[in-house]
Amino acid sequence: MNEMKSFTRRRFMMATGSAVAILGSRATLAQRLRIDPNEFQPVPIAIPNFVGGAPSDGDVGVGVTQVITNNLKRSGLFAPIDQAAYIDKVVNIDAVPQFNNWKSINAQALVTGRMTRQGDGRLKAEFRLWDVATGQPLAGQQYFTQPENWRRIAHIISDQIYERLTGEKGYFDSRVVFVDETGSKERRVKRLALMDQDGANVRYLTRGSDLVITPRFSPSTQEITYMEFGQGEPRVYLLNVETGQREIVGNFPGMTFSPRFSPDGQRVIMSLQQGGNSNLFVMDLRSKSTTRLTDTPAIDTSPSYSPDGSYITFESDRGGKPQIYVMPAAGGQAQRISFGEGTYSTPVWSPRGDYIAFTKQGGGQFSIGIIKPDGSGERILTSGFHNEGPTFAPNGRVVMFFRDLGPGPNLFTVDISGRFEQRQPTPGYASDPAWSPLLS
Amino acid sequence: MKVKVDKTVVASIVLHVLVLGWGLFTFSTKAFVMPEEDTVPVDVISADQLAKVTAGMRSGKKENPKPLVEKVAEAKPPQDDIMGKIDKTPVVTETAPPPQPKPVEKPVEKKPDPPKPVAKSEPKPEPKQVEKKPDMTDPIAEALKKEEKKPPPKPQAATPPKPQKPKERVFDEAKIAALLDKRDPAHQAVTGDTLNSNAALGTSKGKAEAIVATWRGAFAAAVRRCFNFPYNGLNADKFEADIDIYLRPDGTLASQPTIVAVRGPSESIGKAMAENAARAVVQCQAYSFLPKEQYETWKYIGMTFSLKDML
Numbered sequence: 001m002n003e004m005k006s007f008t009r010r011r012f013m014m015a016t017g018s019a020v021a022i023l024g025s026r027a028t029l030a031q032r033l034r035i036d037p038n039e040f041q042p043v044p045i046a047i048p049n050f051v052g053g054a055p056s057d058g059d060v061g062v063g064v065t066q067v068i069t070n071n072l073k074r075s076g077l078f079a080p081i082d083q084a085a086y087i088d089k090v091v092n093i094d095a096v097p098q099f100n101n102w103k104s105i106n107a108q109a110l111v112t113g114r115m116t117r118q119g120d121g122r123l124k125a126e127f128r129l130w131d132v133a134t135g136q137p138l139a140g141q142q143y144f145t146q147p148e149n150w151r152r153i154a155h156i157i158s159d160q161i162y163e164r165l166t167g168e169k170g171y172f173d174s175r176v177v178f179v180d181e182t183g184s185k186e187r188r189v190k191r192l193a194l195m196d197q198d199g200a201n202v203r204y205l206t207r208g209s210d211l212v213i214t215p216r217f218s219p220s221t222q223e224i225t226y227m228e229f230g231q232g233e234p235r236v237y238l239l240n241v242e243t244g245q246r247e248i249v250g251n252f253p254g255m256t257f258s259p260r261f262s263p264d265g266q267r268v269i270m271s272l273q274q275g276g277n278s279n280l281f282v283m284d285l286r287s288k289s290t291t292r293l294t295d296t297p298a299i300d301t302s303p304s305y306s307p308d309g310s311y312i313t314f315e316s317d318r319g320g321k322p323q324i325y326v327m328p329a330a331g332g333q334a335q336r337i338s339f340g341e342g343t344y345s346t347p348v349w350s351p352r353g354d355y356i357a358f359t360k361q362g363g364g365q366f367s368i369g370i371i372k373p374d375g376s377g378e379r380i381l382t383s384g385f386h387n388e389g390p391t392f393a394p395n396g397r398v399v400m401f402f403r404d405l406g407p408g409p410n411l412f413t414v415d416i417s418g419r420f421e422q423r424q425p426t427p428g429y430a431s432d433p434a435w436s437p438l439l440s
Numbered sequence: 441m442k443v444k445v446d447k448t449v450v451a452s453i454v455l456h457v458l459v460l461g462w463g464l465f466t467f468s469t470k471a472f473v474m475p476e477e478d479t480v481p482v483d484v485i486s487a488d489q490l491a492k493v494t495a496g497m498r499s500g501k502k503e504n505p506k507p508l509v510e511k512v513a514e515a516k517p518p519q520d521d522i523m524g525k526i527d528k529t530p531v532v533t534e535t536a537p538p539p540q541p542k543p544v545e546k547p548v549e550k551k552p553d554p555p556k557p558v559a560k561s562e563p564k565p566e567p568k569q570v571e572k573k574p575d576m577t578d579p580i581a582e583a584l585k586k587e588e589k590k591p592p593p594k595p596q597a598a599t600p601p602k603p604q605k606p607k608e609r610v611f612d613e614a615k616i617a618a619l620l621d622k623r624d625p626a627h628q629a630v631t632g633d634t635l636n637s638n639a640a641l642g643t644s645k646g647k648a649e650a651i652v653a654t655w656r657g658a659f660a661a662a663v664r665r666c667f668n669f670p671y672n673g674l675n676a677d678k679f680e681a682d683i684d685i686y687l688r689p690d691g692t693l694a695s696q697p698t699i700v701a702v703r704g705p706s707e708s709i710g711k712a713m714a715e716n717a718a719r720a721v722v723q724c725q726a727y728s729f730l731p732k733e734q735y736e737t738w739k740y741i742g743m744t745f746s747l748k749d750m751l
Contacts, residue, residue: 032682032742033656035663035717043670077670108668108723133666133723166670167712 040419042079043165045072046107046132048091049083053116053124060123060150061115067154068111068161070198071172074413075162075398076420081107093126102132109138111161115150122146125153129161139164151200156440171393172197175436176400177215177224177241180204181408181429192226194241197393197435199425205239214258217436219307219351220265224434225249227257236270238285249283258302263309269293271301271314280314293331304348304356305329306373313337313347313356313373324358326373337375346389349373351437352396355416359388359401368401370416381418389431394438400424402431485654655730655738662727666720669713669747676747679704681714683721683743689735691727700742717745 047069050061072078083089087101091112102110113127122144129139139160143153152173159170180193180202192205192212205224206212215226222241227234236249236259249259249268257278259270269282280293280303294300298318305312306329313326319336322343327334338344342362349356355370360380367383368390386404393400397416402409408429414421424433671679682700685693697718704710721743730738 032744033660035660035667035743035745036748037667037669037746038664040671041668043668108719131719133719165712165716167706167709 042077043108044081044106045078045109045111045161046081046086046102046105047072047111048086048088050113050115050125050127051090051093053114057115057117057123060147061113064113064115064125064150064154064157067151067198068158071155071158072161074198074422076415076422077162077166081105093128096135097130099130099132099135107132109161109165111157113157117147118144123150123153125150125157127157127160129164151196152439155196155198159438168397169395169438171395171398171435171438173439174394175217175439176391176411176424176433177205177217177436178402178411178426178430178433179212179215180427181431182208185408192224192239193427193430195426202427205241205244214432216260216434218261218265219263219437220261222436223261223265225259225261225268227259236268238268249285260304262305263307269303269305269312271299271303280312291331293327294334302346302348306349307351307353311349311373313349315345315347324356324371326356335375337371337373338378339375340378348390348392350392350396351394354396357390357392357399359390368399368414370399379416379418381414381416382412382421387412389433391433391435393435400433400435402433404431655734658729659727659738659741662724662729663721663743666724667717667745668720669716671709671713671747675705679706679710679713679747681710681717681745683714683717683745685721685741685743687727687730687739687741689732691730692725693722697721713745713747717743 047065049058049065052058052061069080073080085105087104088098091097091110093112093114097110097112099110108131110130110132111127112130113125116124116126118124123146124142124144126142127140128137130136131138141157141160143156145153155173158172162168162170162172174197175194176197177192177194180191181188182191183189189208190211190213191208192215193202194205195202206228211229213227213229215224217224224239224241226237226239228237233255234257236256237246238249239246249256249270255273257271257273259268261268262282266286267282267284269280271278272281277297278299278301279295280300281290282293283290293303293312294314294316296316296318298316299322300314300316300318303312303314310329311326312329313324314334315322316325316334317323318325318334322345323336324338324344324347325334325336337356338358340360340362342360344358344360346359347356348358350370354372355377356373357368357370360367360369365383366385366387367380368387369378369380371378381399382401384403384405387401388403390399390401392398393413398413399416400411400413403412404410409431411424411426411430411433412421413424424430680701680703682702684698684700686695688694699714699718702710702714704713
């Protein structure tokens with residue numbers, strides 16, 4: 001019996017082994033050589049100073065180069081090479097670069113450019129993006145603008161480079177609205193402020209006499225909605241950034257909270273507190289008609305539309321603790337998507353639609369994370385003593401939030417892989433950031 | 441009667457269940473035992489390819505007829521030799537520094553055994569080899585070239601090695617004896633060197649695939665060195681790009697890489713990745729380390745680039 005068994009088993013194994021061998025050899029014939037990348041390293045890129053069309057244009061050229069360099073570096077995906085290492089200090093945009101000089105400093109990509117002031121007073125900006133290995137031109141554009149807009153031109157060129165090399169839309173030509181905080185902790189003055197995404201061109205939108213919180217950018221227009229605590233109850237306001245025009249949104253009995261635009265910018269969704277609970281309402285900005293979306297004895301708040309406008313994510317404590325829910329934009333059955341330890345709040349849908357960012361509280365820590373709209377793929381990007389208020393960059397690849405380590409809050413950015421976290425430059429303490437859509 | 445029959449049937453069923461259950465259990469536990477250490481990609485090669493590899497090794501050591509077991513045991517000369525070889529393959533250059541201590545320790549133990557007189561005779565030939573090696577891409581390939589040159593009647597590079605092997609097997613007894621004489625010293629030297637370098641590679645950085653005896657591992661490592669795609673999104677494991685290349689015998693590209701297919705949730709990202717990969721292949725040429733006698737096997741290389749493990 002034993003012999004029989006062992007024989008059978010041996011035969012079985014031999015048969016199996018030969019079958020595997022045959023399969024293996026066939027697989028090898030058809031197999032392509034797999035190349036998986038090494039651990040990610042920022043891509044080295046060379047950006048020599050843009051030359052000036054005339055000697056007086058040299059300063060603008062240097063400024064544009066610095067803005068582009070700073071943008072690409074802050075993205076975490078690129079490592080601009082120090083200009084001191086360049087063999088060619090000045091690069092003529094009209095000639096094909098000496099690629100060997102750029103290969104020798106390990107540059108993978110090269111950006112050349114020129115700024116020229118035109119006869120009509122406008123500024124002409126030209127740039128070319130080269131692949132150093134193959135010597136192929138990858139992109140090239142020219143722009144005309146008013147001289148004071150040179151920073152925007154630099155942001156637009158940065159977006160072009162980013163898009164060409166990564167295959168994703170850029171986010172540099174965008175702005176951030178936030179709450180600027182000054183003064184002592186007891187007498188904190190909070191003003192609404194606007195800045196470029198790199199921290200430049202800060203403008204104050206309110207005077208600071210009234211407390212403002214939760215500013216939100218319209219995804220399609222240069223409008224902001226925010227909440228202001230005036231003399232009476234807090235109200236939701238609408239502010240046009242360009243004209244400064246301001247209006248109150250709706251006139252409800254009770255307090256309105258956490259307003260946010262619909263993707264088309266035509267409606268504002270918010271939560272309205274009545275008694276001990278709050279529910280979600282949407283208001284059409286043209287007709288001023290309001291629609292109730294939820295009717296529960298729980299606290300439903302922080303609503304945010306999906307980019308196609310068909311769904312809403314919001315925070316609710318209907319299950320006991322605050323968690324994130326998703327429901328159709330017209331109201332209806334809400335589905336809970338967060339099931340981790342602790343509480344989840346301030347959900348915000350990525351402009352790309354692939355993720356929802358949130359603030360998670362638990363274990364004595366505040367974390368910023370992302371989760372897919374179906375509740376899978378939860379990923380914590382950063383954790384700490386106090387992190388709050390995530391907002392997505394227009395391309396949905398970077399999240400800005402604020403962190404308060406004690407003396408006052410500051411803004412930070414982190415990419416959605418969680419690898420590159422850095423402080424966002426602001427004039428003083430800052431909180432409640434909201435990223436604008438791309439300006440162009 | 442019926443009761444007896446039932447017993448045997450029951451007994452046989454129980455036995456079968458036990459045996460099958462035992463089999464399942466043991467096999468399944470063996471499967472679970474699989475350690476989660478970094479995987480060693482193993483290329484299944486044909487008997488023909490294996491023969492070529494071994495042939496190359498043998499001929500490579502023909503250059504050093506003198507090195508014997510005693511020489512392998514020596515301390516300093518083998519180290520230089522190892523370093524020289526390691527520097528040639530791209531990936532190995534990264535991994536080479538850490539493993540140094542290990543080879544050093546082993547020779548130190550052996551030092552007392554071989555006295556100085558032996559050292560005097562050896563260092564002289566070996567430094568010369570080290571100087572020569574940087575010029576030539578591969579000592580084995582070099583040796584093969586020499587072999588090819590000896591039989592001039594056949595000018596083609598690919599054909600000569602094949603006829604040689606059957607000849608070795610068919611030869612007369614006297615000739616076989618001569619071959620055996622050559623094999624012995626070569627075999628010892630080869631194992632000594634190879635074991636050292638492999639041990640260093642395997643432990644230093646976990647790049648175990650570099651040990652793979654075929655050119656595929658070395659080629660993949662060389663291309664990987666230049667492939668760096670700026671991607672900070674998720675779903676990195678879903679992006680793939682198939683790229684075909686045709687190579688000249690000197691290891692340079694015969695034409696621009698062809699992007700055959702791109703897969704992934706975003707077309708624009710996939711395209712950018714494929715272009716990036718194609719540029720990486722161009723950037724990292726020439727692949728002169730590819731064994732020339734196997735040119736037919738790497739004249740065309742189909743590759744699949746992925747972003748797996750990038751995050």
